[in-house]
Amino acid sequence: MAAVCNLLSLSPLAYLSQNSMARRTRSSRAWHFVLSGVRRETDTRAVALATGARGWGYDSDGQHSDSDSEPEFSSLSPSIPSAIPVTGESYCNCENQSEAPYCSSLHALHRVKDCQCGEEDEYFDWVWDDLNKSTATLLTCDNRKVNFHMEYSCGTAAIRGNKELADGQHFWEIKMTSPVYGTDMMVGIGTSDVNLDKYRHTFCSLLGKDEDSWGLSYTGLLHHKGDKTNFSSRFGQGSIIGVHLDTWHGTLTFFKNRKCIGVAATKLQNKKFYPMVCSTAAKSSMKVIRSCASCTSLQYLCCYRLRQLLPDYVDTLEVLPLPPGLKQVLHNKLGWVLSMNYSTSKPSSSSSSSGSDSDSSCGSDAEACQRKRCRRT
Secondary structure (H helix, E strand, C coil), rough: HHHHHHHHCCCCCHHHHHHHCCCCCHHHHHHHHHHHHHHHHHHHHHHHHCCCCCCCCCCCEEEEEEHHHCHHHHHHCCHHHHHHCCCCCCCCHHHHCCCCCCCCCCCCHHHHCCCCCCCCCCCCCCCCCEEEEECCCCEECCCCCCEECCCCCCCCCCEEECECCCCCCCEEEEECCCCCCCEEEEEEEEEECCCCCCCCCCCCCCCCCCEEEEEECCCCCEEEECEEEECCCCCCCCEEEEEEECCCCCCEEECCEEEEEEECCCCCCCEEEEEEEEEECCCEEEEEEEEEECCCCCCHHHHHHHHHHHCCCCCHHHCCCCCCCHHHHHHHHHHHHCCCCCCCCCCCCEEEEEEECCCCCCCCCCHHHHHHHHCCC
């Protein structure tokens, strides 16, 4: 009876140690391995309890960031801003776009019905390419919506459009249809030399990491050749990012919520680009809501100039004294030009010198470039 009581009073670890020392059999090495494993597990749990909820992450050029998987909002600290979705930057005032509800999982945000504001177009010049994308992507909505990292994120996923942007004018809009957070979510362009699956196990800002691509980050940074430049304010869920690639003048211009941000690049003539997006955030998504193209004609230049002269109207066609038939033709062919907002209001002193949401460089730079080209021709 005394022996039984002694055995019951022993802890499992002490019992295993005593038993292994009493019996020096051929299996003593196996028991030693088991005991060492138990000790390692105990030490690991002790370290985990001591560190608490401290996160371990890296900057946008690092190798890992646990903030790109679904964050638990209840355990986040303010020292990890990338884990908190950007709010207050939506194109519309829909309730599910204006602020992120406090919940334990981002999955609840995806159950809210998608906002349809700003999605008026029915014809699209291009959609996402199912053959040129990262493995961690899924296409829906007739290949217009790309979903990144369906379960969890272990790197950077990217995709490009299914049509090369040839000579002429190209304009498209990408809508952020999910919470925007993590190491980076980007909109931009790149050549066919960009390896979309190169950083599938690395969290980074893929677009603009080399000389073959340009990317606008949700943090407001413009990336190219590995360099970063302050370009705009942040964008988040519900934001509409517009991109205008003018291959004739060689300019790349970005818009946010249909207002010009600024000219991001020049001297892009004689290069072949594709529209691209990338994301490191788990269960994130973006949607093409407009993709248009037209040749650089006198008709385009006239419409472009009219839009600059009438910047305060939502649609220039509404105030032009034109026959209904001609209005319809212009709306079908160049409606995107007549609805772009090239606001030339003076930027605030707090804005970056490289760009702002009301950057005057949108109108002045492009206009000067067009006058220069017109004189040459």
